[in-house]
Amino acid sequence: MARPTMAIDDAGQGLDYGFLADRIGFLLRMASVINLAQLARDTPDKAHTSQRMSVLALVAANPGTSQVRLSEALRLSRPAATLAVDFWQERGCMERRVDPDDRRSYGLFLTPAGEALVPLFAEISREAEVSLRDRLTEAEAVELRRLLVKIID
Amino acid sequence: MARPTMAIDDAGQGLDYGFLADRIGFLLRMASVINLAQLARDTPDKAHTSQRMSVLALVAANPGTSQVRLSEALRLSRPAATLAVDFWQERGCMERRVDPDDRRSYGLFLTPAGEALVPLFAEISREAEVSLRDRLTEAEAVELRRLLVKIID
DNA sequence: TATTGTTATACTCTATAACTATA
DNA sequence: TATAGTTATAGAGTATAACAATA
Numbered sequence: 001m002a003r004p005t006m007a008i009d010d011a012g013q014g015l016d017y018g019f020l021a022d023r024i025g026f027l028l029r030m031a032s033v034i035n036l037a038q039l040a041r042d043t044p045d046k047a048h049t050s051q052r053m054s055v056l057a058l059v060a061a062n063p064g065t066s067q068v069r070l071s072e073a074l075r076l077s078r079p080a081a082t083l084a085v086d087f088w089q090e091r092g093c094m095e096r097r098v099d100p101d102d103r104r105s106y107g108l109f110l111t112p113a114g115e116a117l118v119p120l121f122a123e124i125s126r127e128a129e130v131s132l133r134d135r136l137t138e139a140e141a142v143e144l145r146r147l148l149v150k151i152i153d
Numbered sequence: 154m155a156r157p158t159m160a161i162d163d164a165g166q167g168l169d170y171g172f173l174a175d176r177i178g179f180l181l182r183m184a185s186v187i188n189l190a191q192l193a194r195d196t197p198d199k200a201h202t203s204q205r206m207s208v209l210a211l212v213a214a215n216p217g218t219s220q221v222r223l224s225e226a227l228r229l230s231r232p233a234a235t236l237a238v239d240f241w242q243e244r245g246c247m248e249r250r251v252d253p254d255d256r257r258s259y260g261l262f263l264t265p266a267g268e269a270l271v272p273l274f275a276e277i278s279r280e281a282e283v284s285l286r287d288r289l290t291e292a293e294a295v296e297l298r299r300l301l302v303k304i305i306d
Numbered sequence: 307t308a309t310t311g312t313t314a315t316a317c318t319c320t321a322t323a324a325c326t327a328t329a
Numbered sequence: 330t331a332t333a334g335t336t337a338t339a340g341a342g343t344a345t346a347a348c349a350a351t352a
Contacts, residue, residue: 015226018214019275020207023282024294025188027301029203032185033228034305035178049341050182054173061171068310073168075186077344082312104310104351122172129176135304141177144300148180151288152187202318221333230321235335257328257333 039128047087051076053121055084056110059094060118064107066099093117192281200240204229206274208237209263212247213271217260219252246270 020026039050054074059065071081085108088094093114096106110118133141173179192203207227212218224234238261241247246267249259263271286294 015211015218015222016214017226018210018271019278020210020214023278024285024298024301025185025192025278025281026207027298027305028181028185028188030228031301031304032178032181035181037228039178047340051342054179057171057173058168061169061173065168066310069168073170075183075190076342078311079313079345080343083342102310102352106311118171125172125176125178128178132177132304135306136300140300140303143296145177145180147289147293147297147300148177148184150293151184151285152180153288200317204319219333229319231334232322232336233320236319239335255329255333259334 035128035132038131039125042124042127048117048121052084052087053125055081056088056093056114056117057121059088059108060110060115063109064097066105066108068105070108088114188281188285191284192278195277195280201270201274205237205240206278208234209241209246209267209270210274212241212261213263213268216262217250219258219261221258223261241267 017026036050040046043049043053051074055070058070058073062069067078067081067085070076070085071078074081076084085094085096089096091113093111095109095111097109099105099107136144170179189203193199196202196206204227208223211223211226215222220231220234220238223229223238224231227234229237238247238249242249244266246264248262248264250262252258252260289297
């Protein structure tokens with residue numbers, strides 16, 4: 001039985017994806033790459049990367065959370081979380097407040113400058129989301145989200 | 154109406170994902186990160202990264218293809234494709250053959266050493282694929298693949 | 307002993323700009 | 330002029346190991 005000829009992508013101009021065509025993991029990465037590229041195009045300040053926006057959004061939704069919990073939620077190493085928090089703190093958008101109950105850790109909080117960025121980032125990521133969903137019906141988008149959450153949970 | 158409390162991830166320990174929970178793009182990235190981590194764990198030689206394995210697999214399936222077509226199919230920049238081909242060529246797994254019809258470009262081919270890696274990589278990526286699909290029914294995996302191809306195409 | 311966070315280090319990935327060679 | 334590929338450069342992301350401070 002012949003492999004179904006799969007033009008995953010017009011840009012591929014008929015390249016055969018071999019065993020990669022059968023790998024959901026590979027397709028996830030390609031879809032994510034496409035979305036990250038769109039998001040980067042939509043973001044005026046190129047230092048505001050997807051990961052850094054995610055960090056800011058997570059602190060916004062969870063004021064006082066710690067770097068460890070941040071790194072676990074985004075599946076980053078602790079050093080990566082340190083650097084991301086450093087980035088926002090240096091720009092006056094995030095604060096580390098000492099936790100009197102556990103002086104090893106910090107509570108993370110947004111400054112007013114950081115809070116002001118949240119709705120902007122929500123809007124930018126909504127735009128990239130629209131170009132993603134444009135290729136799906138509403139029902140398909142709902143189903144895709146459900147399946148992704150099932151994988152991640 | 155309150156946002157549905159979404160524990161995307163146990164590791165998040167109840168962190169609220171804020172607007173990220175509504176972004177398929179974010180969920181795609183998280184799912185891909187999980188899969189890439191699993192793939193890296195399953196790969197004995199840590200220099201054999203996901204991207205490099207993809208490059209080898211694509212040349213295996215398309216002997217004689219060029220670096221430009223490779224970069225388009227994997228959505229890499231041309232310099233990134235150059236570096237990936239350099240990597241495999243330095244290790245004796247890939248050859249650049251001059252194309253007599255267009256001496257600007259090379260035809261890419263695997264050496265016997267490169268060919269020997271293809272089934273190994275197919276097996277490694279199949280293992281990571283199994284842990285991904287473990288969380289889905291067969292019908293869900295089929296549907297997820299269909300939706301991802303729709304996004305990528 | 308274990309945990310939180312930082313620093314040092316190294317490697318991967320990625321892109322843009324400028325370049326050479328060829329078409 | 331346009332295309333294929335390379336080099337130079339820089340920045341982003343990532344991880345491990347070793348460390349300090351605290352629990």
